[in-house]
Amino acid sequence: MDNDGALAVRTGVVTRRDLLFALPAAGWAQDVEFLCPMDPEVRSKGPGRCPRCGMRLEAGLPDPLEYRVELATLPDRPTAGRTTMLSFRVLDPRSGKPVVVFNEIHEKLFHLFVVSEDLTFFAHEHPERQADGSFQLPIVLPLEGMYRVLADFYPRGGTPQLIAKSLLVGAGPKVSVPAPPANMGITLRLEPAQPIVGQRTMLFFDLSPAEGLQPWLGSWGHLLMASEDLLDMVHVHPKWEYQPEVAPTVQFNVIFPRPGRYRLWVQMQRKGLVNTKWFDVTARSL
Ligand SMILES: [Zn+2]
Ligand SMILES: [Zn+2]
Incomplete structure (x- = not known):
């Protein structure tokens, strides 16, 4: 494969599923013992780490299924420049029940990207796991308008997920966003x-x-x-x-x-x- 797995990380698991279906079917299952959950076409006869992303290879992977993510905000209608609490609940598509156990990906249980409609605001955050299995993040969104949030997590018993949601933020006080620090x-x-x-x-x-x-x-x-x-x-x-x-x-x-x-x-x-x-x-x- 010369695409180096880039398609495997597109939003949702649809493309991941397509990628799995795109694998040569004959003789594949018998030969493969360990796979990378992020790059399913990376396979090995023994355990180890994925040479692409460093994740631990796993013996066999469940069928890719897209999990449901519910995003709630506090307050209900977020205001620009004020703190909004984001809460994420992940539901198992088979049972409809909340998922409470997650595998780590890249040292975290939940990665979140937040991008404003005009692309000027970007955040990469790690919401904190709550006792009920949901994840919470307090965040100040500086601009009025639409945001896309991309949740990246790996429910136990499933496959790694990339789920995007939208968020509407109302007008509020102006806040300045400092330029990100840099040393290179x-x-x-x-x-x-x-x-x-x-x-x-x-x-x-x-x-x-x-x-x-x-x-x-x-x-x-x-x-x-x-x-x-x-x-x-x-x-x-x-x-x-x-x-x-x-x-x-x-x-x-x-x-x-x-x-x-x-x-x-x-x-x-x-x-x-x-x-x-x-x-x-x-x-x-x-
Ligand atoms: Zn990353
Ligand atoms: Zn992250």
Whole structure:
């Protein structure tokens, strides 16, 4: 496969399921003993870690099913500039009952991305698990308007999930959003220079300096890629085998699903500080 699993992390599990169906059927099940839950086409005869994302390989995976996520806010109608409590409840699609046990992905039970409609607000947070199995996050959303929230979690007995929800925020007091702290420069090169829809695009992030780069949340970097209309959101990681002392460049492989403009937020940690930087990229059809 030359797409390097980029499709496996598109919103929802539909594409993950498609990907599983796309695997060669004959002789596959008998040969495969251990799979990566994030990159199901990564398989091995023995236990170990996925060379792509560093997750532990598992013996067999359940059928991919999309879990339901209920998002509640307090107050009911969030106001810009004031603290809103977000609560997430995950329901098992088979029983309709709340899920209370989750597997860790990248050192956390629940990852959440929040992006404003105009793409100027970005947050990568980790809601806290409550006694009833729900997850909560207090957050200040600075702008009025629509937001997309992308929940990334792995219910026990299921497969890793990426579920997007919308959130409407009403007008409120103006608050300033400080620029994210940074202690390294990050520039982006693409190959091909203009991405083609449906084909692999290699993203090379050149770091200056790269010395002192550290894994953060079990990965050398985290990338959220969102289409301008926020309908497609992809969460991608570079190869786990990356060696910062060998090359000052971290490579991610992605596939742009539709033509148009995308915003990419990349997050990498150097000397204890998480650097967040965004880039705009336009993909064209062949
Ligand atoms: Zn996270
Ligand atoms: Zn990540």
